[in-house]
Amino acid sequence: MIKLDVKNIIKTYDGKEVLKGISFEAKEGEFVSLLGPSGCGKSTMLRIICGLESPDSGNIIVSGKEITSEKPEKRNIGMVFQNYALFPSMNVAKNVGYGLKMQRVPKDEIAVRVSETLNLVHLGGYEKRPVTRLSGGEQQRVALARALVVKPDILLLDEPLSALDRKIRGEMQYEIRNIQQKVGITTIFVTHDQEEALTMSDKIILMNGGKIEQTGRPWDIYNHPESNFAADFLGKANLLHGELQTAADGTKVVSGRGWKFAAKTLLPDGAVQIAMRGEQFGISLESTEQAQAFIIRQKIFVGTTCKLLGTIGEDVLEVSAISADMEKFSIDDTVYLTIKPENVLCYRED
């Protein structure tokens, strides 16, 4: 069943079109990410869904009911803000219970539901604490509890993890997803972090410049990006310019400045742009027929993987290797790279 239906939303600020006709839908209980670089319009989209902004045209439909011109306080949509937006003058229980108080729920019932929800976010017993004394992660959980306690139709998360440090961010990714599944609430998650979107979502909506670039499941969108923007944004890809040619046996080959890769594509011959992910290269110390010579110029240790920066022909390439193998390679060495044809993604030159 379709819970949220967004239809052709257009929004302009000072004559600049920030949303150029956005349409998407979210099923009951689905976790949908709006992913894109800053300024792509994803936060504006979220503010339109909850009614803090109104669109120039288009419709927002929740559970089959049109709410485009409904006031925000009448929409029953929960939201967790980037900076949590807790009420500094109230303690944890008052913050979480605020929405219930607005619904005129009796006091004893508020107390019960508040402590249930605090338990859900692992903050049992925090009721009396002032929110100003909580850590970032705890404030985050309070904000989540406050949004969930009123049982909203839809939960909106506006970059809720960006203010947390790396370790807590990882925990909260897991935690939020866990709670979301337990409650079964339809969730729209805004982020500019492709890793967050890939690990948490059922569906990713990739946005760029006020338009949707691509929609799909994380696995599909990562492995079959439909544009070079998508390929580059979902995990940094090497973008190279080349010439696509069909060989006599029907196989396709892209050749550039001193390099040549076999590719699988339906594009006609001609100038193309190709995208190759660093982790999809095979690295060998010996030359084979298909392999391309790669001269290592720099090694960068990143943790479990290491990046090898170097050149193939006249172009620069970034290749990922497992850190355990790092010692095998030294700077100015020549190694040989192979890549499967289906991992050489071709796009028309634009």
Add this chain to the structure above:
Amino acid sequence: MSKGLKIFLKIWMFLGFAFLYIPILVIIIMSFNGTAYGMFPFKFTLEWYPYLFTKSELLPAAVLSLKFSLTVAVSAIIVGTMAAFGMQSMPERFRKGLNSAFQLPITIPWLVQGVSLLLILNLLGIGRSYFGMFCGNVICVLPYVVMLVLGRFAMADRTPEAAARLLGAGPVRVFFDITFPMIVPGVLAGGMMAFIVCFNSFCIQYYLAPFGVRTLPVEVFTLIKTGYKADLNALAALMIMISLAVILLLNRMGYSGTSLFAAGTKKGKMHHD
């Protein structure tokens, strides 16, 4: 920084403080002096304090000034906060223009303002009256209230208001539950400024007070012309003590001078860690 410079700066700082506080200290000491007109020899006495509360004309004037300034401050808080609330919701260019228009009267000398107000009040047939004096003083203190409350709005995080809306609170509810507690330090600071400025505003009160009514500044002015007793020093000493007590109380409540009048508050600021 060299050691010599450090010592020099320290001495300079103490000189600054001395410049500020020695006159006040002298007043307090003189309130215990039995010799008239603050002259020597210094004879210790406590007589000026009972005198102040029994025979002195200063006390009624002081009480009048306190009541009057409080009325003006409260009125200015209400009007000023409403004005600031309206202004902050406007588009930026209107707000900036309006704000300058609001701040400009601070630069107009009170002498000029007092005379011009009297002229207008006379033209309107109101003349010297409590009402005229009240309006005049509210006009003088309003810019301070608007400035401080608006400053508070500018530095406040506005997302809690949006969060409250999404939790089902209508605009009026949001104002009283979220917005007002957020700007309370600004309102308090504005009220304090308004009170102090009004308490001191000799010019306006001199021109606009009804005949025979003397607020404290006007009374003091009259006394100084005719020669004053040390009960004025006693009153000054008491007022300093009361101000000190108020400041200490505010600090206890979690408001410091910087949190009321400047950015970076103790209350209402979230720490992210």
